[in-house]
Amino acid sequence: MSVNVLSDHLGMSTAILEAKQSRKKGGIPIGSAIVYHGDSAVGPQVLGSGHNQRIQKSSAILHGEIAALDSAGRQKPEAYRNSTIYTTLSPCSMCTGAILLYRIPRVVIGESRNFRGDEDLLRSRGVEVVVLDNNECYELMKEFIETHPEEWNEDIGETVAPPS
């Protein structure tokens, strides 16, 4: 199998596990993982993984991708450039910016139907963006948005229009 196939399996299964762990604790079900594939002798390795912590930690910054970067700790700039980041949901502007800051060259997204982030900005700056349209990611997020619209809007900075 190619490096990407192995890395994609490892990365997306870890991200989905993170999303489910978050939901179990009452949180927003978005998970992420960063997989380093710069050492062919060792194969793909998870540098870090995490999930949205808005509800669990009252955090405005710990989206899935930011939590995964946090969990990876301090890395040399070269490590990010040989990694892929996996996320169950299309990355928002903040997470897009973090991917650009660290020049992560490849982003694999579970789904973009419930929310579509700044994918065009990523592509315009040369990042490879793969959208899987994974049904498990879609259903996890759909259930949360339907049952917790207020928390979801808060997470993406959306104000809710008053009913007309």
Next chain:
Amino acid sequence: MSVNVLSDHLGMSTAILEAKQSRKKGGIPIGSAIVYHGDSAVGPQVLGSGHNQRIQKSSAILHGEIAALDSAGRQKPEAYRNSTIYTTLSPCSMCTGAILLYRIPRVVIGESRNFRGDEDLLRSRGVEVVVLDNNECYELMKEFIETHPEEWNEDIGETVAPPS
């Protein structure tokens, strides 16, 4: 005095204090503050402030602006839309993305000479960007970059070219 003048004094002095506190602890001297000015009866209020924590907390995500957002905790989307964010140094792509996520409409930057972030992206999305070219911010950052080039490059995801 106008709301902006009061808010700017409060916000930038808080951001500079944060940057100096970071430097005293051996950290990267970048500070930030978020000032809410949506309540004219009360006047400008600091929602949160923070500084870069790469060295102190081995953090890849706690840039000044992200630390300030973190310190503000969970806020209603409306709060950010009536706030200004202050930062001693031009915001990187990640911090730019965070400002866009929360639709903070105004960014006041201490200086952009040592590092120029994604100011053009902010402006292109309708954010008001004010660059003060404050000499205290400039000197604080210049000293750090000169004495800690490796940590600085790590903070902005830069690889260092091998000597030619």
